[in-house]
Every structure is written in structure tokens, then in C-alpha cells.
Amino acid sequence: MKFSNRITSMQASPIRRLVPYAEKARKAGKKVYPLNIGQPDIKTPPAFFEALGNFNKKVLAYDGSQGNPELIKAISNYYKTYNMDFQDDEILITNGGSEALLFAIIATCDAGDEVLVPEPFYTNYNGFASAVNVTVDGITTKAEEGFHLPKKEDLVKKIKPNTKSIILSNPGNPTGVVYTKDELKMLVDICIEHNLFILADEVYREFVYDGLEYISLGNFKEAEDRVIIIDSVSKRYSACGARIGSIASKNKDLIQEILKLCQGRLCVPTIEQIGAIELYKTPTDYFKEVNEEYTKRRDIVYGALQKMDGVICKEPKGAFYVSVKLPVDNAEKFIIWCLEEFDYNGETLMMAPLEGFYSTPGIGEDEARIAYILNTEELQKAMTVLDKALQAYPGRK
Ligand SMILES: Cc1ncc(COP(=O)(O)O)c(C=O)c1O
Secondary structure, three states: OOOOHHHHOOOOOOOOOOHHHHHHHHHOOOEEEEOOOOOOOOOOOHHHHHHHHOOOOOOOOOOOOOOOHHHHHHHHHHHHOOOOOOOHHHEEEEEHHHHHHHHHHHHHOOOOOEEEEEEOOOOHHHHHHHHOOOEEEEEEOOHHHOOOOOOHHHHHHOOOOOEEEEEEEOOOOOOOOOOOHHHHHHHHHHHHHOOOEEEEEOOOOOOEOOOOOOOOHHHOHHHOOOEEEEEEOOOOOOOHHHOEEEEEOOOHHHHHHHHHHHHHOOOOOHHHHHHHHHHOOOOOHHHHHHHHHHHHHHHHHHHHHHHOOOOEEOOOOEOOEEEEEOOEOOHHHHHHHHHHOOOEOOEEEEOEEOHHHOOOOOOOOOEEEEEOOOOHHHHHHHHHHHHHHHHHOOOEO
16 A cells, blocks of 8 residues: 655654654663653643543533633733733634644645745654645754844745745744844744745743743734744643643634634544633743743753763753754764663663754754753753763764
8 A cells, every 4th residue: 555655755753753762771771861852840730630620511522613712711811911912713722732833834835835944943843844745944043143043135035936934933942042023023024025924833932041031923013914823731831731722813814714624623622621721820920930940950951061072052042942963973873872772870861863853954963952851950960971971972973
């Protein structure tokens, strides 16, 4: 039987595809620090579980395709705290930010169209786009420049007749970049001048460090008909397993079109939406504490990386990832070697190889993404393991 070219040419996620190696290493008795995936260990606010426990309906029924109206209201109120004003008919609840991204790409691109994305980018943009025959063209950004955007004229050169949108993860996964107001304004201007949509993936909106100001693409009134805000409770409230995300746009026609996809998949889990209503009521103090913790973790990881011979990286300013250039022949080979051949006092680590976070061929082969999602003590130990592994690796450059 022949499978579609679409599916056979789609990459397996570099965040998850090395998991079998980690499982084997664990079975062999090694402790593996899982720094490959953005799965925080921060406690989910208890109000989520209380709401689940209080569910007392006799039938677990479908919810409406747009989503639970109370959750939509809660999200609309949350956006007000960021000076964004979304009406109830401008928000759709989705199965995580993942479905929101897929639906937004389907609704804005035809097969053969292209989306522009600063690279390295969240690797699943590649997966979602290629699944619907859309190509991703990377706007290469560099650690030396803090992963900030190139000049307007260089960006504009990338636009082709089939370019339909720009996707921006802000704060950036996997780089930790937080874009400035001027950069966002430049993007908004380009998208208006070239009639492009902007998919604003802001699932890490709260995770901004060092007192930096956070500006949302939803704050640019002049672009409100073309901005699509992608959101999720996964990282914001450390509720990755809830699978609750959303799409928000002032373009009501676009929302009505995407609603057709929502109707096709019927609804989002009924009970998790009830829990998510409570999450969106979490007082903002919660983020202060969480951000202090992430800042400490960032400092430990970045501090340790800076001391490692031949390792190049830039201090991340947001989200909870750092992209690192390693002094190795190939990062994926190195990560597999760490899992199969190496341990330091019975411990090893797992990272995500960064090549699949680029669309430009030949870049990122010696780069990896580290997610600083473990407690400070474990991160410290994981960084020692990495340092020792780099010293022992036979393919060191
Ligand atoms: C930038 C970005 N967008 C979207 C997602 C999707 O998250 P979820 O589907 O859990 O909401 C992730 C998950 O890691 C992410 O990092």
C-alpha cells in the first residue's frame, strides 16, 4: 500500500522522536534528565482539579463546537488585562494551541502556499504546514544577534506571490527571544503592505524575564483584521495534558470559516474546559512566583553553558528554552550517544536536536534545544552531565 507523499515526507517531531532511546536508557538503569520537551514540573493550579472533581452531570455530553461560553468569557476577560478586546464571537476553543495552529494554517493557506517564519522555529510548524501541503520558509536568525529579526528590506525579499502569512512565536520557542515593539511594528507594516495574515503564537506570553516589556501582536489596531492569536493553557498554567487552546481574531469572517473546522471535529473535551475556566481566573501573583523560578533556572543553565568550552548560546529572555551550538560533529548523533553510550554517575540527559527547527537545509546540525523545566538542583546536575558528556564525546570538534 502506498501512503500519501504528504505523510511520508512529514518529519517525525525532533522533540519526541528520540524518546525510545531515553526509555531504553532508563530500562538499563540510567537516570535521564528530560530536557527535550517543554513539559514544566510547576504545579497546575489546584482550582483546575477541584473543578474536575465537582463535575456532577450524569452524561458526559458533547460541548458546542465554538467552545464552552463561560471559558470563552474567561479568556476574553484575560485578554483585557493585556489591553486586547475580543468579543465572544471572536474566540474559538481548540484542542491545544496545536489544533489552533493547524486550523489557522488551513484557513489562511491553500496547498502550494507558503508561510514565513523566523528560524529556528517551533518545529511542529513544519509538521502542521506540510500536512496540508503548505511550505515553511525560514527567516534565519542568529544567536550573535540575539535571534532578533533582520532588517525590513531583507525580510521583504523573502515574500513571494504565494506567501500568505507570517508565523511568530513570541516569546520564541526555541530561542527565548522576546521581540521589541519596533520589530513587531515592522512585521505589522510588512503584513499590511503585502496583505499577509499574522499568526501570533503567544502561548508563552507570561514568561518574560529581566523586566522586559511584553507587547502582543493583538495590540496593533491597524492590523486587527489580519492578526490571529494562538493561545493555550499548556504552559501558562502548567496544564499541558488538559489540551485546551484557543484562537482569537477581530476578523469575524475568519472565525466563522474556522468554526467549520471546529464543527467537523465536534468539540473540545467538555470537562477540561470546565477546569480551564478556573485556570483563567488564576490571580496574576501566580506568574510572579513562576517567573522567579524560571529566571533562577535560566540563570543556572545559561551560567553553566557559558562556562563550557566551545558552547555558543545567547541568554534567553522569555519562554523556557535555550538554543545552543555544541562543539560536536552532529547534535542528534551526540544526543543519541548520550543516551546509549554515556552516563556520569549513572545519569545522562536528553535534548532536542535543532536541525528540524529550521527550514533552510544545512543549518542547525550542531545545535540543540534545552528546556529548563526541571528544578534548580536537577538542572545543575544535568548541566554537569552535559559538560562531562561533551568532554568525553568521540565526535567532539
Ligand atoms: C510555540 C508553541 N506553540 C504551540 C505549542 C502547542 O502547545 P499545546 O498544543 O500544548 O497548546 C507549543 C508547545 O510546545 C509551543 O511551544
